Structure formats: C-alpha cells, structure tokens
Amino acid sequence: MRIYEDLRGLQGRLAVIQWVMVGLMALLTVNFWQLQVLRGKYYRNLAENNRIRPVPIPAPRGLIFDRNGRVLVDNRPSFNVVLTTEQTDDLDWSIKRLSELLQIEPAAIREKLSQKGPQFKAVVVKPDASEQDVATIEARRLEQPEASVDPVPLRSYPLGEGAAHVLGRVGEITERQLESEAYAGIEAGVTVGQAGVEAEHNRLLMGKDGLRRVVVNSRGVEVAEAERQPPVEGPSVSLTLDMKLQQAMEEAMAGKPGSAVALDPNNGEILAMLSLPSYDPNEFAKGIEPAAWNEVSKDPLTPLMNRVIQGQYSPGSSFKIIMTLAALQEGVITPQTKFHCPGYLNIYGTTFRCHKAEGHGTLDLKHAIALSCNVYFYNVGVKLGIERISHWARRLGFSAPTGVDLPAEASGLMPDPDWKRKVSKEKWYPSETVSISIGQGGVLATPLQMARVAAVVANGGRLVEPHLIKAVAGVPAPVPAPVDLGFHPSVLQGVKDGMLAVVAEGTGRRAQVPGIVVAGKTGSAQVVTHARLEQDKKSHAMQPHGWFICFAPADKPTIAMAVMVEHGTAGGQSAAPVAGQILARYFGVPLPNAPEGAPEQPTPLPQPAPPRAAP
Amino acid sequence: MPVDRRLLMNIDWVLVAACFILCAIGVATILSATHTGRGLGLEIKQIYWILLGVLALLVSVTLDYRRLTDRALVLYVLIVAALLYVLVLGPRIQGTRRWILLGPVQFQPSEFAKLVSALLLAKIFAESKRDSLGVREILGPGMTVALLALLIAAEPDLGTAFCMLPPFLAVAFLGGLRPKAIAAIAGALILVGGLGWHFALKDYQKNRIYTFLDPSLDPKGAGYQKIQSQIAVGSGGLSGKGYKNGSQSQLGYLPARHTDFVFSVLAEEMGFLGVIAVLGLYLLVPSWPRGSRPGWPSRSCTMSRWWRDWCPSRGSRFRS
Numbered sequence: 001m002r003i004y005e006d007l008r009g010l011q012g013r014l015a016v017i018q019w020v021m022v023g024l025m026a027l028l029t030v031n032f033w034q035l036q037v038l039r040g041k042y043y044r045n046l047a048e049n050n051r052i053r054p055v056p057i058p059a060p061r062g063l064i065f066d067r068n069g070r071v072l073v074d075n076r077p078s079f080n081v082v083l084t085t086e087q088t089d090d091l092d093w094s095i096k097r098l099s100e101l102l103q104i105e106p107a108a109i110r111e112k113l114s115q116k117g118p119q120f121k122a123v124v125v126k127p128d129a130s131e132q133d134v135a136t137i138e139a140r141r142l143e144q145p146e147a148s149v150d151p152v153p154l155r156s157y158p159l160g161e162g163a164a165h166v167l168g169r170v171g172e173i174t175e176r177q178l179e180s181e182a183y184a185g186i187e188a189g190v191t192v193g194q195a196g197v198e199a200e201h202n203r204l205l206m207g208k209d210g211l212r213r214v215v216v217n218s219r220g221v222e223v224a225e226a227e228r229q230p231p232v233e234g235p236s237v238s239l240t241l242d243m244k245l246q247q248a249m250e251e252a253m254a255g256k257p258g259s260a261v262a263l264d265p266n267n268g269e270i271l272a273m274l275s276l277p278s279y280d281p282n283e284f285a286k287g288i289e290p291a292a293w294n295e296v297s298k299d300p301l302t303p304l305m306n307r308v309i310q311g312q313y314s315p316g317s318s319f320k321i322i323m324t325l326a327a328l329q330e331g332v333i334t335p336q337t338k339f340h341c342p343g344y345l346n347i348y349g350t351t352f353r354c355h356k357a358e359g360h361g362t363l364d365l366k367h368a369i370a371l372s373c374n375v376y377f378y379n380v381g382v383k384l385g386i387e388r389i390s391h392w393a394r395r396l397g398f399s400a401p402t403g404v405d406l407p408a409e410a411s412g413l414m415p416d417p418d419w420k421r422k423v424s425k426e427k428w429y430p431s432e433t434v435s436i437s438i439g440q441g442g443v444l445a446t447p448l449q450m451a452r453v454a455a456v457v458a459n460g461g462r463l464v465e466p467h468l469i470k471a472v473a474g475v476p477a478p479v480p481a482p483v484d485l486g487f488h489p490s491v492l493q494g495v496k497d498g499m500l501a502v503v504a505e506g507t508g509r510r511a512q513v514p515g516i517v518v519a520g521k522t523g524s525a526q527v528v529t530h531a532r533l534e535q536d537k538k539s540h541a542m543q544p545h546g547w548f549i550c551f552a553p554a555d556k557p558t559i560a561m562a563v564m565v566e567h568g569t570a571g572g573q574s575a576a577p578v579a580g581q582i583l584a585r586y587f588g589v590p591l592p593n594a595p596e597g598a599p600e601q602p603t604p605l606p607q608p609a610p611p612r613a614a615p
Numbered sequence: 616m617p618v619d620r621r622l623l624m625n626i627d628w629v630l631v632a633a634c635f636i637l638c639a640i641g642v643a644t645i646l647s648a649t650h651t652g653r654g655l656g657l658e659i660k661q662i663y664w665i666l667l668g669v670l671a672l673l674v675s676v677t678l679d680y681r682r683l684t685d686r687a688l689v690l691y692v693l694i695v696a697a698l699l700y701v702l703v704l705g706p707r708i709q710g711t712r713r714w715i716l717l718g719p720v721q722f723q724p725s726e727f728a729k730l731v732s733a734l735l736l737a738k739i740f741a742e743s744k745r746d747s748l749g750v751r752e753i754l755g756p757g758m759t760v761a762l763l764a765l766l767i768a769a770e771p772d773l774g775t776a777f778c779m780l781p782p783f784l785a786v787a788f789l790g791g792l793r794p795k796a797i798a799a800i801a802g803a804l805i806l807v808g809g810l811g812w813h814f815a816l817k818d819y820q821k822n823r824i825y826t827f828l829d830p831s832l833d834p835k836g837a838g839y840q841k842i843q844s845q846i847a848v849g850s851g852g853l854s855g856k857g858y859k860n861g862s863q864s865q866l867g868y869l870p871a872r873h874t875d876f877v878f879s880v881l882a883e884e885m886g887f888l889g890v891i892a893v894l895g896l897y898l899l900v901p902s903w904p905r906g907s908r909p910g911w912p913s914r915s916c917t918m919s920r921w922w923r924d925w926c927p928s929r930g931s932r933f934r935s
Contacts, residue, residue: 013789025898029891035849036887043849050846051862218867 052226053216058190059207060153062234064167064197066243067269067470071158073167073198078154078286081129081137081147082122085113087221088146098147101136102126128154128286145221155191155198155285159243161278162250165306166241166270166406166468168196169281171288194284196306197239197468199407204472207234235473240269248585249274252578258545258565259307259447260582261466265455265551265560267479268464270404272582273448275307309402309409312444313564316571317372317507318523318547319393319439321453321495323380324369326392328491332383335365335494341375348431352378355524369498370506372522374438381437386428389436390416395485397452397463398445403480404466413444440526450549451562457495457519458551458560461487500554503576508548511576513583513591517554520579522571523547543567546574552583559586626676633899638665640881640893645873647859648880654873684741687734691759694731697724698766713770725767725775732760733782740790747791750799757783773820843868844879855886 035043064073081102088094095113099106104126112123125147126133134149141148155170157163171194177183183202186192192206193199210231215224249260249272262271279296288296296303305311315322327333343359345352354360354374360367368376381389394400399414413419415436417428435441448466455464462482469477499519502508507522525545546568551560561579568574584591642665646658675683683690697715701724705712713723739756740748760783768776784800792800812821823837830838830845847863850856859865861883864872872880882890 009791010789013791017785017788022898025894028894032848032882032887032890032894035845036851036882036890037853039849040852043846044852046846047850047862050843050868051866215862215866218870223866 050218051215052213053222055212055214055222057210057212057228057231058152059209059231060233061155061170061191061198062205062207062473063236064205065236065238066241066246067238067271068242068244069238070243072163072239072241072243074156074158075153076156078128078152079134080124080150080152081126081133082150083109083113083125084122084146084148088144094144094146097144098125101140102129102133122148122150124150124287155281157281157285159246159250160280160282162274163241163246164196164278164281165275165308166196166246166273167281168198168200169194169279169284170198171284195304196406197237200405201237201469205234205237208232237469237473238471239468240264240271240470241273241468242271242586245272245582245586246274248272249582252581252585253563253565256565256568256574256578257301258563258568258575259311260561260563260578261308261448261451262559262561262582262586263451263455263464263466265458265464265557266482268452268455268466268482269470269479270466270468271559271586273306273308275305275311277301277303279303306406306408307564307566308447309404309406310446311564312410312412312446313545313547314443314525315439315445315450316523316525316544316547317374317439318450318453318521318549318571319436319443319445320369320372320377321457321499321521321549322393322396322398323377323384323389323437324365324495324498325396325457325487325491326388327380327384328494329392329487330384330388333365333380335497338362338364339368339373339376339379341373343375345375345378345434347378347382347434348429350431350434352434365494366498366501367506369495369521370501370504372502372507377437378434381433382430384437386416386433386436389433390414393443395463396456397449398443402446402448402452402466404448405468409448410446412446412449413442415442439523447562447564450547450564451560454520454549454551454562455560456485456487457492457499458557460489461485461492496554499550503550507570507572508550508576510572511548511550511580511583513552513580513587513589515589516552516583516587518550518552518580518583519554519557520548520550520576522576523549524570527567540567543569546571546576548572548575548579550579550583552587559583630900633896637893637896637900638668640896641877643858644877644881644884647861647884648864648873648877650859651865651867653867657873684734684738687731687738690731691735694724694728695762695766698728698763700724702766702769711770711772713772723772723775725770725772728763728767729775729778729782732763732779733786735759736783736786740786743790745791747793748787748796749793750796753787753790753792753796753800756787840869840871840876843870844876847876847879848882851883851886851889853887855882855884855889858884860884 060075061073063071063075066072081098083094083098085091085094095106095109098104099109102125109125112125129137129149137144137147137149157167157169159167170191173183173186173188173190173192174194177192178186178188183192186206190209193202198205208231211227211229212225213227214222215226216222245262249262253260253274253276255276257276259273259275261273263269264271277299283292328335340362341354341356341360343354343357345354352374355372360371360373360375363371363373363376365376367373393414398412401409401411403409415432420426420428432441436443452464452466456462459482462484464482465480467477467480471477496519499521500517502522503511503518503520508518508520511518511520523546525547527542527544544567546565547562548564548571549560549562551557561582563575563579563582565571565574565578581591642658642661645654645661649655649657701712701715705714706716708714713725714721715724736756736759739759743752745752760779764776764779767779787800788797816824822833826832826837827841830841832838834842843863847861847869850863851861856862861880863869863883864880869876869879878893881893885892
C-alpha cells in the first residue's frame with residue numbers, strides 16, 4: 001500500500017529532523033559547557049567587577065600637638081554634599097534642584113562636574129556643608145537619590161593664621177605631585193599636605209585609607225556592603241613648637257609683614273615660627289574656592305611664602321656677629337682691638353659711610369658691636385679678606401639650607417670670588433669685601449639661618465640643625481646632633497660681650513626684658529641706596545628691613561631667636577621691641593609699657609620669674 | 616462534536632509532563648527576574664497564558680484536526696486580510712505596524728500566521744499524491760508562505776518573517792523533498808541572502824547583525840545586552856548562583872531579563888546543570904521515541920506529528 005511506503009519514507013525523514021535537533025541541542029550544550037564551566041571563572045570575575053565597587057574610606061590624618069600636648073592640628077567631622085551623576089536620568093534637573101537647595105550657582109556645579117575624574121566617583125558639590133544643608137539633602141533621599149551626604153574628617157587649625165606656614169595646609173593632590181616620587185602610590189583626588197609640616201611629613205601623617213567593597217546595581221547605586229577594611233589613622237605627631245610662644249609671637253608681630261623664629265639653641269628644636277602676612281589654612285582644608293586661591297596666590301605680599309625659610313634678605317648689621325666670630329677665631333683682632341670712626345672710611349677709592357655721620361670716635365670691639373659701628377667692621381673686613389669671611393659664613397650655615405624639616409627651603413647667598421667668577425665672569429673687587437663686612441653687597445640670609453647663628457653663640461659654638469618633630473606616636477624622634485664649629489671659648493665670650501652690650505646699652509635696648517639678661521644684635525638691611533632713601537624718606541617700600549637676632553638668658557640660654565620686620569626701618573626700632581615682647585612672654589615677665597629710655601633710669605624691676613624648667 | 620476516545624487513552628504523558636515542567640520553570644524564572652521591580656507580577660500573566668495554552672491544547676486534541684485542515688485555506692485568507700489590515704490601518708507603535716488592538720486584548724496577526732502556514736502546508740503536502748517532491752512541486756506552497764513572510768517583513772518585522780522559513784523547509788523535507796531540490800533551495804537561499812544583504816537591508820539592520828556577531832563593537836549600546844547576558848550565563852558556572860541570587864539579573868545589569876533574555880537568568884542562577892535540564896526537556900518534546908503506536912490514524916501522520924510536536928512548545932513560548 002502506498003500509504004505504508006509513504007510512512008516508512010516519512011519515518012526516515014522524521015528521524016533525520018530529530019537527529020538534526022539532537023545535534024543542535026548538543027551544539028548548544030557544548031557552547032554552554034564552554035561558557036559556564038570552562039570559562040566560568042573569567043565570567044564570574046566580570047560579574048564581580050560589575051557588582052563590586054571599591055570605595056576608599058579616607059583615613060583621618062594624624063593629629064599634631066605642640067611640645068606640651070596642646071592641639072595644633074585637629075580633625076573635625078564634616079559633611080560633603082556629593083552628586084553621583086550615574087544615578088540621575090536628568091542631570092540638568094538635578095543641578096537646578098541642588099543649586100536651589102544649597103544656594104550655589106548652577107555654573108559652579110557644572111564646573112566641578114567638568115573636572116570629574118573616574119566614573120562612578122561622586123563629585124563634591126558643597127564641601128563642609130552646614131547642618132541645614134545636610135538635613136535638606138537627607139530629607140530628599142528618595143526624591144533625589146543622586147545627591148547624598150558624605151561624612152569626611154576635615155583638618156582644622158585652631159591657631160588659624162597664627163601658625164599657617166609652619167604647620168602648613170592640606171589640599172587635593174596636584175597633577176605635579178601625582179607625577180613626583182614623594183607622592184608615589186597616592187591616587188588622584190586624595191587629600192595630601194601642601195605646605196609646612198603637613199607636606200614635609202605627609203606620608204607619616206596620612207595613615208592608611210580603609211576600603212569598602214560595596215555591591216552596586218546597574219545604575220551604580222549602592223545596595224549593600226560586601227566588605228569593610230577600616231582605615232588606620234595617621235599617628236599623632238608632637239612638634240617642638242610651643243603654642244603659647246607661637247601665639248605670643250603672633251601678638252608681638254601685630255600683623256606687620258615679616259617673620260620670626262625661635263629655637264632652642266641647645267638642640268635646634270624650633271619653638272615658634274611665624275611668617276606674615278599669613279592665610280587661614282582652614283579655608284584650604286575644605287577645598288579653597290578658585291577666586292580665593294587667586295587672591296591669596298597673586299597677592300604681592302606673598303602670604304603663601306614662609307618668610308622664615310624662603311625669605312632671603314641682606315642680613316645687614318646682624319652679619320657683624322659672623323664677622324666678629326671669624327675675626328676673633330682667625331686672630332686678626334682681639335676684643336681689645338680699637339679702630340677710629342670719623343663717620344666714614346676712605347678706601348679703594350671709595351668713601352664708605354657709617355650710619356652715624358659725625359662718627360663714633362675710637363672704640364673697641366664690644367662698643368663697636370653695641371653701637372653697630374660700620375667703620376670698625378669695614379676695617380675688620382679689610383683685615384680678614386673675603387675668602388676668610390665667606391669661609392666662616394659658610395661654616396655658620398650661610399649659602400646652604402639649614403636642613404629644617406620643611407619643604408622648599410631657600411639657601412641664601414654668600415658671595416665670594418669663586419661665586420662671582422662663575423656668575424658674572426668678573427674678578428672680585430676689594431671694595432666689595434668692605435660692603436660685605438656690614439652684611440650688604442649681595443649677602444643674603446633667611447631668618448632661620450640668622451637664628452641659627454644666634455644659637456651658635458648661645459650654645460658654645462655648635463651649629464644645630466633646626467627641626468620640628470619631637471615625637472611620633474609618643475616615641476621621641478632622634479635629635480640631629482649639633483656640629484661643633486671649633487670656636488675658642490674666648491672667641492664666643494668676645495661676641496657674647498658685644499651682644500650683651502647691644503641690649504644693655506646699644507642699638508638693641510628696646511629688646512630688654514626686666515630680670516632677664518638678653519644678648520642680641522640689630523640689623524638694618526638696606527632696600528635701596530642711602531641716596532635714594534634720602535630722596536624718598538616717607539615711602540614705606542624704601543625703608544630698610546629691620547633685623548634683630550638674640551638669645552636669652554645670657555648665662556644659660558634656652559631660646560635663640562631671629563625677628564625680621566620688612567621695611568620696619570632700623571632693627572633697633574622695629575625688630576628689637578618685637579623680640580623683647582616675645583621674650584617677655586616666653587619668660588613670663590610682664591613688660592613695662594615704656595621700654596624706651598628704660599636702661600638709663602633703671603626703675604625698680606618686678607621680681608624675675610622663677611627659672612623656667614627647660615621645656 | 617465527535618471526540619475520538621482513543622486520543623485521550625493514548626495521550627503521550629511524557630510529552631505533557633515535559634511541557635508542564637518547562638512551563639513551571641518558565642514561571643519560576645520570570646518570578647526571579649521580576650521580583651525586584653521591573654515587570655512586577657509578570658509571572659501571574661504567564662500563568663494565564665499557560666492556562667490559555669492548555670485550553671487551546673485541549674480544544675485541538677479533542678477537535679478533529681481534519682476539520683481544521685479542511686478550513687486551512689479559509690484561515691489563510693483571513694490571516695492575509697489581517698496582515699493587510701495592520702499594514703494599512705494598524706496603529707503605529709515604535710515605528711512599526713504589527714498589532715491589532717481589540718480593547719484590552721492586543722495581538723500580532725503574524726503570530727497566527729505561523730500556525731496558519733503550518734496548517735496550510737500540512738494540507739497541501741498531505742493531499743499531494745506524489746512520492747517525492749521537486750522544486751516545481753514546492754513552488755506553489757512556497758509562494759503561499761512567501762506571501763505571508765513578505766507581508767510580515769513589510770510591517771517591518773524581519774525576525775518573525777524569517778521564522779516562516781524553517782517550518783516550511785521542515786515540512787517540505789518531510790513531504791519528500793528530493794536531494795537535488797534540497798541543493799537547489801540551499802543555493803537559492805544563499806543567493807537571496809547575499810542579494811538581500813546588499814540591496815534590501817538598511818544600515819541599522821546590518822549593524823544589528825554586526826553587533827550580534829561581535830558585541831564588543833558597541834558594548835554600551837547595541838552590544839550591551841549580549842555582553843551582559845554572556846557574563847550572566849558564564850558566571851553561573853556549573854551549579855549556578857542560586858535561585859533569586861544572580862547578581863547580573865538581580866542588580867539590573869540585564870535590562871530585558873524578564874523578556875528576551877530570561878534564559879540568561881536561568882543560566883546564571885541554575886548554572887550549567889540547570890541549562891542541561893531545560894535543554895533536555897526541550898529535546899524530550901520532539902524526540903522522545905514514541906514511534907508507531909497502535910491507534911494513530913495513519914493517513915495523516917505528518918499532520919498529527921506536526922501538530923503534536925510543535926504546538927505545545929509554542930504555547931510555552933507565549934510572551935506578554
């Protein structure tokens with residue numbers, strides 16, 4: 001029958017189709033085997049990368065204390081309002097809403113978005129938001145999930161402007177730092193130290209960031225936390241600074257542009273360091289606005305510069321200390337050596353003037369220092385010669401950084417024939433030596449270098465390395481050993497006698513502190529020539545910078561200091577009173593209101609304060 | 616209506632069971648894919664569709680299929696009319712005219728076109744008295760199917776139009792297509808495919824094919840679904856991540872997880888073992904050795920098998 005034949009043929013063909021299907025299924029199975037079993041691990045990784053997103057938890061930076069355990073730098077809790085663009089479908093609407101809620105310009109938000117780095121990273125729309133802002137954002141969580149509040153530890157500086165340069169500031173890591181070795185391994189967007197101790201000891205203070213591994217959905221919204229490694233806070237650091245002294249310094253300087261630095265002359269510990277004008281590091285901590293940054297970075301008074309280590313000035317008459325040390329040590333004079341000062345010195349075809357036109361008459365070393373006689377030191381300089389002057393100036397730390405643990409320290413400059421040959425290919429003129437003898441003629445020093453010279457006289461001839469770290473996490477930091485410069489005790493005594501006379505009866509009388517024997521030296525660094533100054537006497541910018549370097553108490557010094565008032569006129573007028581005020585506060589002595597003329601008519605002094613334990 | 620009792624007695628229970636298990640797995644997977652939000656409650660709808668499918672199954676089993684085949688031509692005319700209707704008067708939805716809206720009920724006539732073409736082909740081939748078929752013999756049936764395919768392609772719905780081809784080839788093959796004819800058809804298909812690629816396909820359609828072959832061409836756009844579904848399937852591993860535990864599905868990395876890519880959800884959560892189970896069940900439907908049992912009307916064996924093997928599995932693939 002035809003039908004059966006048909007059926008047989010059909011059965012065969014059906015079988016073919018069935019086998020084709022089995023074959024297709026087998027193909028599928030092989031494919032799935034490959035996808036799921038052989039390459040399962042690979043895809044599981046991809047899925048995990050989809051699902052898990054690492055979110056760093058910033059570690060709080062280490063706290064910074066002064067030598068007595070007072071807080072200099074703190075962390076305070078703050079809240080950033082952040083915008084996660086992946087979580088909004090209508091960015092324009094989100095920005096508009098946020099700008100209304102937080103009262104910020106939409107353009108400002110857009111600007112921040114345009115700087116946005118990696119995807120899924122939230123953009124900080126408003127740093128350090130107020131409580132009200134936080135409440136506003138939190139209340140709209142459901143309506144506006146893209147806006148959220150991110151708690152962050154914020155650096156806070158209780159002293160504000162009063163210690164900005166030494167403590168430094170923090171800020172987001174810059175492009176240049178990202179490429180530098182000192183910041184290797186730190187990722188973009190991380191807050192790092194940008195100046196002062198914060199920058200110099202950044203690694204130490206940073207601690208170790210924690211990590212949250214969060215589960216996110218396809219829109220990047222966090223739905224759960226998979227893992228949490230808590231951050232490790234940076235160790236607390238004790239500085240050598242004395243907060244009370246730092247504040248006293250700020251008050252004494254009273255906002256005048258200039259700087260002051262106080263050392264422990266025995267070991268180089270920096271007790272206080274102030275540079276003015278200053279800035280508020282708290283503004284930087286929350287992320288400074290571009291306008292404010294422009295203002296502070298382009299200010300002609302350079303508030304960002306730490307004048308103590310970056311300001312290079314002619315030391316003026318304070319250089320006479322270096323001259324005296326060199327001359328006595330080299331034996332070209334003795335304390336008894338006398339020179340006559342008629343008010344000028346004619347030498348090498350030039351007339352070099354003393355600041356006292358009618359002359360000091362004949363005087364010995366002590367009085368030459370006390371009255372800061374230029375002619376005396378012109379003669380000393382001629383006897384010493386530039387080679388020996390520059391040799392001893394360099395040994396005393398000129399023309400080289402002091403090694404203080406702060407970034408970007410300047411070297412200053414000690415000119416000599418070698419240097420001149422290199423720079424200008426000209427030979428050295430003997431008349432230049434004469435100018436150098438009174439700290440003019442191209443000598444440049446930082447206030448820290450000058451304070452160190454005062455410390456050398458104070459501590460018996462040892463060059464200390466100024467430093468700021470006293471202890472880390474309670475463990476005392478190693479103290480850099482001072483270098484003995486090999487001065488004969490009589491040399492030091494000669495200098496000291498002169499410095500005592502400066503304060504007792506000379507140009508530095510206004511640095512006197514009742515009951516405390518202060519040794520010091522004034523200096524006036526000319527900014528323009530005498531002739532120019534005579535023409536334009538009233539112009540502030542023409543006034544010389546006032547220097548005062550000192551140490552006290554003279555018999556057993558615990559503090560050495562340099563004070564520099566920019567355009568303050570003579571150091572005795574501007575810097576010495578500031579130094580006296582700082583020293584009075586340091587030794588806890590009330591200062592009489594009228595320091596002027598005090599030495600000649602000694603009034604009954606208040607009892608000297610009990611000797612202060614060396615801090 | 617005459618009911619053939621033997622039909623009920625000879626029900627293929629393995630087939631029925633496989634179908635119902637597949638349906639149950641389908642519902643469970645849809646529930647897993649939708650319970651977090653998107654397409655909420657879709658599994659209930661799916662159950663309704665299954666019930667409808669069962670109803671259709673019962674009707675078609677009890678009905679004398681010969682009555683349906685007798686009316687195949689009428690049905691064909693009706694479906695052509697319906698396709699013409701949507702082309703001309705149908706509502707425009709996302710740039711295409713595919714749907715007929717009858718109040719709350721909406722359907723695409725092209726779905727029924729597949730069934731009607733199967734019926735019609737069965738009728739034509741069953742009535743043909745030849746032992747074997749050549750190109751000339753299948754030209755007529757081919758044209759009838761081609762008409763449907765062209766109407767559907769014009770909607771445009773190229774995917775569904777293309778779906779008309781395999782059943783036609785299968786039926787023609789079962790009808791006794793000669794090897795020479797098979798070769799001729801294959802050649803013609805290659806020719807048409809090549810010409811179509813160059814002259815008929817629009818750029819976006821070509822792009823879709825390109826990204827299908829290599830999804831990394833557009834990983835955030837057209838390739839996204841495929842890449843993410845591949846990750847979902849692959850990350851399922853041997854035994855899967857567990858029911859309702861697939862990160863790709865549950866966290867929304869698969870946008871169409873409750874519709875076109877629902878199988879990825881199953882593969883991710885149930886793993887390779889789950890995949891084989893389902894593939895095995897699908898294989899069971901057409902390939903269970905149920906051979907020549909007594910009682911089956913032999914004359915229209917082609918039709919009965921065709922009907923039996925394809926219809927239920929179709930039912931389980933109904934989507935909202």
